[in-house]
Amino acid sequence: METLMDIYAARVAAGTLREDPAQVAVLPLLERVRADLAQQPVKKGLLSLIGGRKKPEAVQGLYLWGGVGRGKSMLMDLFYDHAPVPARRVHFHAFMQEVQGGIEAARKAGTADAIAPVVEKIAQDIRLLCFDEMQITDIADAMIVGRLFEGLFAKGVTVVTTSNRVPDDLYKDGLNRQLFLPFIEIIKQRLEVHHLHSPVDYRQGRLTGTPVYFHPVTPDVRATMDDIWNDLTGGATESLTLKVKGRDVVLPKFHNGIARATFWDLCGQMFGPGDYLVIADAVKLLILEDIPRLTRNNFNEAKRFVTLIDALYEAKVRTVCSAVDEPERLYIEGAGAFEFERTASRLREMQDKDWGEDAE
Template identity: 90%
Template sequence: MNIYAARVAEGTLRADAAQESVLPMLERVRAQLASQPTGKKGLLSLIGGRKKPEPITGLYLWGGVGRGKSMLMDLFYDHAPVPARRVHFHAFMQEVQDGINTARKAGTPDAIAPVIEEIASEIKLLCFDEMQITDIADAMIVGRLFEGLFAKGVTVVTTSNRVPDDLYKDGLNRQLFLPFIAILKERLEVHHLHSPVDYRQGRLTGTPVYFQPVDAEARAAIEDIWTDLTGGATESLTLKVKGRDVVLPRFHNGIARASFWDLCGQMFGPGDYLVIAGAVKLLILEDIPRLTRSNFNEAKRFVTLIDALYEAKVRLVCSAVDEPESLYVEGAGAFEFERTASRLREMQDASWGEAEDGA
């Protein structure tokens, strides 16, 4: 793609052989989409007896965090020749679930059919950021959903941190999910973006990721990090967990930004934080207060949140009233907080969270 070469020439991108290997695949999809009949002419050609256009093979681009998957997909999406939508996979599946529930309430026998029909009537290309399945409700419908979308001529380009065979790994009733993996491998070209460079990690190298105290200097530094990583994005992401809304006030390409009170001031539990950790690759958490008896419940939630982020290897940037060891020094739970303080220290290391591609 000439666009990529132009970005390299102007210095906004660094040439990367692994990324360049993806460009012909994206160009193939773009050219095939551009050559499809559209509008009245296309409709008349079908009525006149011409063959229905061959389905277009999409692209499943997987690899480690920070390798440029989302960047490449965004370049492709920005120049899509057909009606298209770019959406985080979690958000898309929540919309689908809402549509199915609405159809069921209306008494529609096959509740997923109108959802497929509505999507296919509006777009011809779906670009997903971070395809992953963590919810059994999603796992049970994606096969039928995507089979229907593909049959309606919708093309899919998606990024993921996992190879298709590892989606919904160890999930409940996974055998019912396996046909979806087969559909993906049949309808999408699967490519491993195996770049040795983690660009997201590199942009934080040498940059502090734990700011204290919470003052104007800390806020300005965090704002600079957010702008550098996301361009100053303002969109939010709503995750549904067992019917509840878990809102990340600012989200872009796997990077989220929220305050302590956004995530720990509400009655969230381990399941909510596991979903957040599954949807986010880097979290900016602001305004962590002093933790005492007066905010014991919030402190417990904070411990659970950090555990979930730690186990999922989510990078953390945060601002707090004091150093980790001094956040919680008295009251029930202070002794147990020592492990959380240790994890907060470990997560500040520049190499923390690094993993092999696909992890």
């Protein structure tokens, strides 16, 4: 059987990948999980004696962490595409929103243990869960992940995940974090933890020499934004819905930490700082299109835009923009024009080719 190392080498030879020693070091770890899943026998027990079937136990998975753009998601996709068992690949944020929805439905139905039916439903059809970008920022998620994952492992589900954080830094400084610490121990016991320590940020590299702020918005600029999206994501079309205090915050296009949205998608709705913090936490690169002229006529939208840029700036989210004009000329009259000078300055700083490269 062709190994992941063989597949990676073939892609390097074909010129679709650039060989990276840090990535190559991960391949045997993923191949070990793949082989264990393929060879895992059905556990003998009472069910086998009466002709029934029992799912194999979960094998040791992998927790792959490291900086943005190092190839974690690419490696996981390579593994997922050649998984030998029924599998699902999902962004961790989206998965936890599904779980919270399932728990809420179970509670409404009067189920005493609301997590149990959620675990059962997930484990029915898969033996492998591949998560992109595991991170815990919501206390509701923090309080249930321990029991959730214990249940999944008990049902024979193996987990492979990427993250920008070492396990010990998950939910760092979070409310009631001491209640979350047992989950970190579960991760360390059930998943092999590996740091992908590459010095190269390939996501930044693909933008090197490419402008990241375009004005005015012309058909050629729109085509360029399409090209950037297609180059970074392969033309992905899926969306991501983030739940923030019961509200839906939708990123119309999202893939491997890269999002694409218009100004009106993110600033034309009544979003606040909390919404933008969640967006900044979920996204590592944002393509933001169609930023209009900002005046007293769209003052509320302008305020939201300032808050959005602040959140992206503080989180070191790489941002590609298309706008009606240069940053300094977006908001030149009306209440808030003076305060916008800081936002314009940040937009300028965020255009630097090295900006955000130290973000983890």
